[in-house]
Amino acid sequence: MxxxxxxxxxxxxxxxxxxxxxxxxxxxxxxxxxxxxxxxxxxxxxxxxxxxxxxxxxxxxxxxxxxxxxxxxxxxxxxxxxxxxxxxxxxxxxxxxLHYPNWNKQNEIPDIIDESETDLEDFKYENLLAILEIIHPEEKALLLMKYQDNLSGKLIAETLRITEDAVKMRLKRARTRVIYLYKKTHPKD
Incomplete structure (x- = not known):
């Protein structure tokens, strides 16, 4: 055979x-x-x-x-x-x-960050990777699922066991945190 x-x-x-x-x-x-x-x-x-x-x-x-x-x-x-x-x-x-809501309260970001003025694609890759290592693992996972693996909001919600609205809110917060930390640690980029 x-x-x-x-x-x-x-x-x-x-x-x-x-x-x-x-x-x-x-x-x-x-x-x-x-x-x-x-x-x-x-x-x-x-x-x-x-x-x-x-x-x-x-x-x-x-x-x-x-x-x-x-x-x-x-x-x-x-x-x-x-x-x-x-x-x-x-x-x-x-x-x-790690409990995301508690971690988030302890690692507040300023409300003054305007995401619309910043394009993550303009950031240097190596510096962006360094920032991903210091944010909360769930935020990192969220960003990787969305931008690296191109998963839908629904699949991300199922994966993280949260609602799609929570995915949107946390994704916005994660992007804002990355922008804030990036600008804070690499102001000349």
Missing amino acids: QRENHSKTSDEELIRLIVHENKTSLFELLYRRYFNKVMDKCYSFIKDKQQAEDFANDILTRAYEKLPGFKGNSSFSSWLYSITYNYSIDYLRLKKK
Whole structure:
């Protein structure tokens, strides 16, 4: 019997084969496609390479277990990244006992920031990355989901377990905080 080559098969088709035709061994292809990407996302939050690898394994195992519930309302990668963000943020919440509303009160930003005058794309990439490391992990996740992964407000809300209105409000606050901190730490840029 000749073995089929599925290396160029789409994620969605692989999922269909895994779930509906019980070809569970094909999950290995999805695992290889996404392991490094998931690990990199985890690393961006926890800054520990070994732990990021362990998290990536756990997350992909979790994704495999939840695969029958994948509805296809978004791409597999978006669905997987939402699991990744949840996992990483839940870990940080437990480890650091981070509670966003309390953190936000302790890290107020001035009301005088006018976002309309500033385009984040004008900021130097390296400096922007440094700012992302000092803001709250949920704000960082929110900005990455919106601007790096292009997730919808609805998917971000589901991922962070908040309402879409809260996503809009927190996204605005996160952008404002980044602008404020950037201008404060890099006034000549």
